[in-house]
Amino acid sequence: MKYIAAILSIFIHALIVFILCKNIFIIPEIVVSRFDIELVRTSVPEKEISEPKLKKEISPKIERVKKNEQKIVRKKKLSPKKVGSPTPVKPVPAKSVAKIKRAISAVSTPPVIESKSVHNKNAIVLKQGKSITIGNTTVVIKRGSEGRTFDNLAAYSFNEDDFSGHYETETGRAVVVLDARQDHGRLVLHDQKTGLTRKLRKAGLGDFIYTYGPSFNEDFPVEGSVVFLPGDEHWIRRFMWLPGNESAEYPRKGRVREVRESEEVKVNNLFIPDSKGVFPAIILARFGAAIPDDQFSEVARHLSGRGVVVQVVSPLKELTEEDLTQLADKMRHMKKVDPGRVGIWIRGYKPQSVPLMPKSLQMFDFALLTIDSPAGSFYPERITSIIPENIPMFIGFSNVSNNWKKMISIMPTGLQSVPHQLEVLDKASTVIEAGTDLESLDSLSGDFVSSISAWLVSH
DSSP, X not given: OHHHHHHHHHHHHHHHHHHHHHHHSOOOHHHHTTSSOXXXXXXXXXXXXXXXXXXXXXXXXXXXXXXXXXXXHHHHHHSOOOTXXXXXXXXXXXXXXXXHHHHHHHHHSOOEEXXXXXXXXXXXXXXXXXXXXXXXXXXXXXXSHHHHHOTTTOSOOOOHHHHOEEEEOTTOOEEEEEEEHHHHSEEEEEETTTOOEEEOEEOSSOSSXXXXXXXXXXXXXXXXXXXXXXXXXXXXXXXXXXXXXXXXXXXXXXXXXXXXXXXXXXXXXXXXXXXXXXXXXXXXXXXXXXXXXXXXHHHHHHHHTTTOEEEEESOGGGXXXXXXXXXXXXXXXXXXXXXXXXXXXXXXXXXSSOOOOOGGGGGSSEEEEEEXXXXXXXXXXXXXXXXXXXXXXXXXXXXXXXXXXXXXXXTTTTOOSSOEEEEEEOOGGGOOXXXXXXXXXXXXXXXXXXXXXXXXXXX
């Protein structure tokens, strides 16, 4: 029993010391900045810390410090030093008094720490990895998983605009998260390998977790889930996908900076890789059946994520020779563009005839032509009449008949003076299942991004 009593006594004494220390000592603000969390510091209005009020609060505390100092000095003068007596306490130096004054001033007007949910125009947002100077102190919030754990204090927020995109696994499996909120009110998951197409439903366990059911229009029973994972910066770089009958996959996408420009110059979007260096550049134009703008731009974003500057332009039939000349010259002068590698990609979806190739094709260093799901009246031999002989050209076909496949093998005959490449993508496994009501989704399946990026590297 005496041991138990001793342990309890020690515990109680430790608790008392902890409480006293917590109430007496002030935790400096710099300690708070060491945690990997997002904080918002709101400055106190000047009228609340006016000079008269500040003096009123500080003066009594300073007077007490002075009185204590005077008592110590008088005691030293009046009390002679005796043998064996303890050494008298030295007076507090002037520098220490100044430090005490500054500490008292800081305590009298403590900062107000608020979460991002508080709408304050004067709020100062501390972001991960970004330094900010407040007074004489510079604060940098560290990166790490801890900052993403404190949801209530995190300064970053994500929404479904950040989730959509073209992802790819390490094995080259392409998975698209399509923004179909306007037509279906949901994000849509499309796996190009199996043709799986499902509407994603929020699981109610946070903003990053989604589930899908056995068909496009059924949410239950749950057959798979998707968890979006923030990257080291303010963006969604990948997600964890748990298919029903397969092992987990982790598709990811390259980071791209998107620049929107005026439609008056027949330009829609410019996509630039968000990494250092210079890259090849491509002007992307379309012909044939209309592809929804968001899907057409998604292919450009996907290619840019692989290290290509991509400029999306109006349909090919709306562009003049002058338009293409100006765009090519503009791209050659961009900082991130290799001026010796600027090309054009003419992308056709369900075309009925050969595209009207621009006469200014020779201004480009290479050309790309892809045809997806050609009409029955479009004969493959007509392609040979538009293949240039003096610049490299990549030609891709997707979802074509057996007659096309037979003709493709003999198309390059007599065109060996420059390197050309022909490629056929079979989409038998990516047929969109009945009832999805997303017929144009197959335009994403034949994007040829992997083949084009590999061809650019090799040439």
